[in-house]
Amino acid sequence: MIDSHAHLQMPDFAGDWAKVLDDAEAAGIEYVAVIGFDLESSKRAVALCEQNGALLAAVGVHPHDASSLDDSAMDELRRLARHPKVVAIGETGLDFYRNLSPRAEQRAAFETHLAIAEELGLPVVVHDRDAHAEVRQILSLHASKLVGGVMHCFSGDEQLARETLEWGFYISIAGPLTYPNAERLRSVVRQIPIERMLIETDAPYLTPQPKRGSRNEPAFVRLVAEELARVKGLSLEDVDRITTLNAKQLFGLPLNENGDVIVYPIRNSLYINVTGACTNECSFCTRFKSPYVKGHNLSLKRDPSAEEIVHALTTRHGRSFKEVVFCGLGEPFLRLDVIKQVAKHLKGIGCKIRINTNGQANLIYGRNIAPELEGLVDSISISLNSSDAAKYFELCRPRFGPETYSAVLDFIRECKKYIPEVSVTALDIDPSEIEACKKLAREELGVGFRERHYDEVG
Numbered sequence: 001m002i003d004s005h006a007h008l009q010m011p012d013f014a015g016d017w018a019k020v021l022d023d024a025e026a027a028g029i030e031y032v033a034v035i036g037f038d039l040e041s042s043k044r045a046v047a048l049c050e051q052n053g054a055l056l057a058a059v060g061v062h063p064h065d066a067s068s069l070d071d072s073a074m075d076e077l078r079r080l081a082r083h084p085k086v087v088a089i090g091e092t093g094l095d096f097y098r099n100l101s102p103r104a105e106q107r108a109a110f111e112t113h114l115a116i117a118e119e120l121g122l123p124v125v126v127h128d129r130d131a132h133a134e135v136r137q138i139l140s141l142h143a144s145k146l147v148g149g150v151m152h153c154f155s156g157d158e159q160l161a162r163e164t165l166e167w168g169f170y171i172s173i174a175g176p177l178t179y180p181n182a183e184r185l186r187s188v189v190r191q192i193p194i195e196r197m198l199i200e201t202d203a204p205y206l207t208p209q210p211k212r213g214s215r216n217e218p219a220f221v222r223l224v225a226e227e228l229a230r231v232k233g234l235s236l237e238d239v240d241r242i243t244t245l246n247a248k249q250l251f252g253l254p255l256n257e258n259g260d261v262i263v264y265p266i267r268n269s270l271y272i273n274v275t276g277a278c279t280n281e282c283s284f285c286t287r288f289k290s291p292y293v294k295g296h297n298l299s300l301k302r303d304p305s306a307e308e309i310v311h312a313l314t315t316r317h318g319r320s321f322k323e324v325v326f327c328g329l330g331e332p333f334l335r336l337d338v339i340k341q342v343a344k345h346l347k348g349i350g351c352k353i354r355i356n357t358n359g360q361a362n363l364i365y366g367r368n369i370a371p372e373l374e375g376l377v378d379s380i381s382i383s384l385n386s387s388d389a390a391k392y393f394e395l396c397r398p399r400f401g402p403e404t405y406s407a408v409l410d411f412i413r414e415c416k417k418y419i420p421e422v423s424v425t426a427l428d429i430d431p432s433e434i435e436a437c438k439k440l441a442r443e444e445l446g447v448g449f450r451e452r453h454y455d456e457v458g
């Protein structure tokens, strides 16, 4: 877990700095980003990082102190930013709530920070309080020239969140997510993919529930992660893995893994990465953009054998999960024989089995394979995505041509005969299509229906 924003250089931590870091380590915190807010605090952030390998630094002048950013301070900031432990510029931005520096000077300082970030190829840590419109205006001009950034302690609405993602920035979630009156923030968080979120404490401020009222510290980022897991319907392990990956990607830290993941947990399901190949080329497919699904790198140098999958399953104790799911970043039925062998093994030890598929298995094999799944598969989820053949062909670009859609419908009907639970899914790209797919699934095909978020995978 990474606390992406804390002010450990503040006097609040002077007496027990080492203990605070020990507590953070005991709570599973791998790194803490110590964020500067004026020139002196930026120097202290760098000095702390030189004493402890778990600390990273960001250097910058908070909008409250924007008036202090003269030419010599700017030169000093630029010099500090070249230190190897400095991973970002900030915090910078606009604060029109307290207005402790004149607004024009806040704007000028923000632009200066963005220029330094651009020049040095570092991401920016942005503070935005009651200044959404101006922050939006400035970042929309600069974002394409930056390597990235994060909106620290995000407090905007869903529209600002979506724009932030379009700029390639992350949204950082802090203690306020845990507050009883934060329903608006929780609603935004529900709509935004966790693949674009970081977690932070902003220590010593913004202490999460139930520690509210005491000093905040990096160990408490776990409380933010727990609430984020609850709001997103994920496990704490998922939130830890995904937000850690996000922070490492933003701050340019080593990722410690090279793909070839065969089994991977998400929530309380265990997934099997069967293949990276597919018979579709869906316009929305994430495998063309990134190999990551919920923080797991699913790139495979080669498809795993049945024996390798069974071995990987024994190390993850498949039975302790609610279900085992054949999935991955491709079409699992391209490996029917492997599925059958592994499913037989899993059934032998009492696992519940699901397959996520594009429904083209009968086209792949030129025969009806549904009877071969009887007794092996408990549940099947088939991507429908469209209510008619032409739209399906345009969206999914199947290798088997325009006739694919009717073959997928036939496969769904066949699965109903041999598999206890059959459902279809569609992406929430077009509300009228969602309604049409739901009607088709429930009224004509007699199967379950699930709507999937366009930008949520896994």
Ligand code: SF4
Residues within 6 Å of the ligand: 278, 279, 280, 281, 282, 284, 285, 286, 287, 329, 330, 331, 358, 383, 396
């Ligand atoms: S069917 Fe799934 S894996 Fe295949 S291209 Fe479409 S979204 Fe990607």
